[in-house]
Amino acid sequence: MRLLDTTLRDGEQAPGVSMSPDEKADVARALDRAGVDVIEAGSACTGAGERETIRRVVDLDLDATVTSFARGVTSDVDLAVDCGVDGVHVVVPASDRHVEQKVGSTREEVAETTADLVEHARDHGLWVEVIGEDGSRADLDFLERLAEAAHEAGADRFCFADTVGHTGPEHAYEAVSRLADLGPTSTHTHDDLGLAVTNALASVAAGADLVHATVNGVGERAGNVALEEVAIALAHRYGVETVELTELYDLARTVADATDVPLAPNKAVVGENAFAHESGIHTDGTLKDERMYEPYPPETVGRERRLVLGKHTGRAGAEAALAEHGVEVDDDELQEVVARVQDLAERNKRVTDADLLAIAEDVQGRERDRRIELLELAATSGGRIPTASVRLAVDGEERVASGTGDGPVDAAVTAVREAVAGSGDSTAVAADANLESYHVDAITGGTDAVVTVEVEMRRGDRTVTVASSDGDITRASVTAMVDALDRLLVADEATDPAVADD
Numbered sequence: 001m002r003l004l005d006t007t008l009r010d011g012e013q014a015p016g017v018s019m020s021p022d023e024k025a026d027v028a029r030a031l032d033r034a035g036v037d038v039i040e041a042g043s044a045c046t047g048a049g050e051r052e053t054i055r056r057v058v059d060l061d062l063d064a065t066v067t068s069f070a071r072g073v074t075s076d077v078d079l080a081v082d083c084g085v086d087g088v089h090v091v092v093p094a095s096d097r098h099v100e101q102k103v104g105s106t107r108e109e110v111a112e113t114t115a116d117l118v119e120h121a122r123d124h125g126l127w128v129e130v131i132g133e134d135g136s137r138a139d140l141d142f143l144e145r146l147a148e149a150a151h152e153a154g155a156d157r158f159c160f161a162d163t164v165g166h167t168g169p170e171h172a173y174e175a176v177s178r179l180a181d182l183g184p185t186s187t188h189t190h191d192d193l194g195l196a197v198t199n200a201l202a203s204v205a206a207g208a209d210l211v212h213a214t215v216n217g218v219g220e221r222a223g224n225v226a227l228e229e230v231a232i233a234l235a236h237r238y239g240v241e242t243v244e245l246t247e248l249y250d251l252a253r254t255v256a257d258a259t260d261v262p263l264a265p266n267k268a269v270v271g272e273n274a275f276a277h278e279s280g281i282h283t284d285g286t287l288k289d290e291r292m293y294e295p296y297p298p299e300t301v302g303r304e305r306r307l308v309l310g311k312h313t314g315r316a317g318a319e320a321a322l323a324e325h326g327v328e329v330d331d332d333e334l335q336e337v338v339a340r341v342q343d344l345a346e347r348n349k350r351v352t353d354a355d356l357l358a359i360a361e362d363v364q365g366r367e368r369d370r371r372i373e374l375l376e377l378a379a380t381s382g383g384r385i386p387t388a389s390v391r392l393a394v395d396g397e398e399r400v401a402s403g404t405g406d407g408p409v410d411a412a413v414t415a416v417r418e419a420v421a422g423s424g425d426s427t428a429v430a431a432d433a434n435l436e437s438y439h440v441d442a443i444t445g446g447t448d449a450v451v452t453v454e455v456e457m458r459r460g461d462r463t464v465t466v467a468s469s470d471g472d473i474t475r476a477s478v479t480a481m482v483d484a485l486d487r488l489l490v491a492d493e494a495t496d497p498a499v500a501d502d
């Protein structure tokens, strides 16, 4: 069973999504690492920029077959050939709505053109897949006729396309069964009815051996079927191997960053909460048997189990989470920790393990060993370009950096990242942490108001929320950010011995 990824083509057609050539190359490399069989790199007819990007993916020399989308005209196929791709998806109308209203043609004409296009592409040595657009709303006899024409002309495969996410599993099964009798068949499903995975699986059961998908399900309207969901469902339910499952989470984050489409917390496989347990009963059960409330271990898809603390956290959960980080507390301290965890959660905050460590430290009045500390900050917004410089202690070594930005806070944040990244050692990884949220509260009124800045930062699977108060908003922001970076590093160390040994 093989998977085709169309994140770079269909995925990018999602409203508001645009990836740079660099980002597309990153995504293509991540797809190849995961062992995706076919990568649809773009649509060569879109423009010179798109063709440049497709060529760039071709030049990466990946193991995957790299293809381009082509409308049903020979000039599109020629543009794809110019990009040096291995194959092409020729899209021809299949439903009468598309045949008659969109293209102004007839069924017979479409079948003839399809054969000509396939021969043309084959003449250029391309792997050819014919996609019958809107196939799920097409007359099945005609869809068969189209597939027959494609195969007779030498197409490698025909794709059943549920272009508007209209079909259900029974129809998908029937259509693909009939198509698979004629030759190799693919399936392309969309999630408008929330049935994209179901329809993909029904297609596979009916004989499809190539599933089109996008990472995180990004795509037009409700999106395409999610690659990671198809992969895990096939593996977990049917023992069918497709891609390297342990790469799925990295792949998801790469695409979330490139597309700026955040992962929904409850998303299967890749969501923040997919392997998190908060409620007292579930946490208790999970502590007794890790598999109690999980279908498969998180490591399967490159993740870690998290016992999340929140308003349902009880003493057992908090104590276990602290013990995981080697922190012991007495009964009174534990009670105070639980109360403060619940309080933070009541304010609608995620409570992470880094937050928990901060709370425990505070309750026990301990000073922790810092890896990154702010020594000095100077920021100016008087000139035309806001500028800031910082002096940090990083693992005991002083570092100075400066930056510019849209405002003094932005400039200072740039400077901090610069100082942290400059090292190239184990702290440098903190520089790529993302600022997930930034919130300012004025505590007192007037011009000398004290402000509290709360930042939430993320690195990989880990987030931390840190607040800092100061009379100066830039200082409060930078202090909070530096503290958050430090806590992300320290939390990493606590769970990753490889880092601690550095």
Ligand SMILES: [Zn+2]
Pocket (backbone or CB within 6 Å): 010, 163, 188, 190, 224
């Ligand atoms: Zn599509």
